[in-house]
Amino acid sequence: MDIDTESTATSLDENTENFCDNPTRDTIAEGLMGLIKPTVDQLDERVRATRLSQVELRQCIEGLSEELKRISEDQKHSIDLEVYLKKLINAKQRVTVLSNILQSAQERLNRVHMSIDKETVKRKVLLNNTIEDPHSVVLSKNIGSSMSLQTPLYNLNDFPDVYEPSEDTHLFIDALEKDMKYIINSKPTLACEIGCGSGVLIAALAKILKSTCCYFCTDINPKACIATTRTAKMNKVPLECTRMDLTTNLKCKFDIVLFNPPYVLTEELEIFGCGLNRAFAGGLRGRSVTDRLLNNLNDILSDNGVCYLLLLKENNIGEIGEKMGEKGFKIKLVIQRKIPGEHLFVYKFSKA
Known part of the structure; x- marks a missing residue:
């Protein structure tokens, strides 16, 4: 049992070392990252612009709400044209x-x-x-x-x-x-x-x-x-x-x-x-x-x-x-x- 265990561990270490030192994998990964990164950056920019638009839209909605509230209050008071x-x-x-x-x-x-x-x-x-x-x-x-x-x-x-x-x-x-x-x-x-x-x-x-x-x-x-x-x-x-x-x-x-x-x-x-x-x-x-x-x-x-x-x-x-x-x-x-x-x-x- 001791002999088998030792040989198995040695085999795993060798495989890990071989994986880390795999140049083909690194090349493929770099290529994939090069392809994906512009798209990710573009998505990130669009998400940021969307968030800014949402903030502006929120401000506009709040302003419109205040204006509608003011108009509603003004309509409660009739305009007296008799004076004019x-x-x-x-x-x-x-x-x-x-x-x-x-x-x-x-x-x-x-x-x-x-x-x-x-x-x-x-x-x-x-x-x-x-x-x-x-x-x-x-x-x-x-x-x-x-x-x-x-x-x-x-x-x-x-x-x-x-x-x-x-x-x-x-x-x-x-x-x-x-x-x-x-x-x-x-x-x-x-x-x-x-x-x-x-x-x-x-x-x-x-x-x-x-x-x-x-x-x-x-x-x-x-x-x-x-x-x-x-x-x-x-x-x-x-x-x-x-x-x-x-x-x-x-x-x-x-x-x-x-x-x-x-x-x-x-x-x-x-x-x-x-x-x-x-x-x-x-x-x-x-x-x-x-x-x-x-x-x-x-x-x-x-x-x-x-x-x-x-x-x-x-x-x-x-x-x-x-x-x-x-x-x-x-x-x-x-x-x-x-x-x-x-x-x-x-x-x-x-x-x-």
């Missing part, structure tokens, strides 16, 4: 006001040209009559003697921050003309225009009442007070104009009050300041300033006094009528007019 719609409407109304101002200026220029042409023709006729008959006297007292109430003279070239008389101003003058008989018969002694601007309304009223009445004006815009004073001088109207908010510093009561308020629907912040925006910006309902006056109208008017007030259709005139009726006022429509973009009214308020 109101801003567009307010912008449209402001553009309409400016357009009316420009149109009014153009119409005024046209009237000036017509007046010049008429005056030229009239002077030619007078000159011809004088030449034909030197002893004749041409009387022109009837020229312009009709009861139509013309827009008073004014000049705002130095006052860009003062509201230019526009369609609303002319409608107000037409209201005074239409109610002229009532105004004269009421024999007022104290009159006041609130927010006088250019001063043409109080000057128009003075054309009706002449020197039988004392005239006062107020405006929050100091430039408007100066412009009104100039208008008064141009039309030879004696008046007192003071810078103030409505009639806060006046303790007397008036027989006639004129008020063409800022009536355009705007944001509430636009009603502050003292520039041109104060002339048209009326707040969300166009009544921020108007309501303040109406709430104190009982303390402003005399017992037989009247207030002429211009309103826009969007100012909710029905609601104003109900509130003032509850306060004991009579309300009467004097005149109304539709112009591009606006429907305007002039109402007369009096104590019942």
Whole structure:
């Protein structure tokens, strides 16, 4: 047994040695490795690229998930477009006001040209009559003697921050003309225009009442007070104009009050300041300033006094009528007019 065991071990050692020193095997192994290694390296690169792509894909999925979650949360809250719609409407109304101002200026220029042409023709006729008959006297007292109430003279070239008389101003003058008989018969002694601007309304009223009445004006815009004073001088109207908010510093009561308020629907912040925006910006309902006056109208008017007030259709005139009726006022429509973009009214308020 010992002999056999020893010989077997020797045989195994020899075989192992022969295997390790086999050059043919080594050559074949190197050849196989040379063939396989590029493929393995290529697979390794592709596996590495796949892992990187998976990381990027994971990041994209996480980002998309967050975006979808944000969109889902946003959809829970409805978008309020009413605010933007109101801003567009307010912008449209402001553009309409400016357009009316420009149109009014153009119409005024046209009237000036017509007046010049008429005056030229009239002077030619007078000159011809004088030449034909030197002893004749041409009387022109009837020229312009009709009861139509013309827009008073004014000049705002130095006052860009003062509201230019526009369609609303002319409608107000037409209201005074239409109610002229009532105004004269009421024999007022104290009159006041609130927010006088250019001063043409109080000057128009003075054309009706002449020197039988004392005239006062107020405006929050100091430039408007100066412009009104100039208008008064141009039309030879004696008046007192003071810078103030409505009639806060006046303790007397008036027989006639004129008020063409800022009536355009705007944001509430636009009603502050003292520039041109104060002339048209009326707040969300166009009544921020108007309501303040109406709430104190009982303390402003005399017992037989009247207030002429211009309103826009969007100012909710029905609601104003109900509130003032509850306060004991009579309300009467004097005149109304539709112009591009606006429907305007002039109402007369009096104590019942």
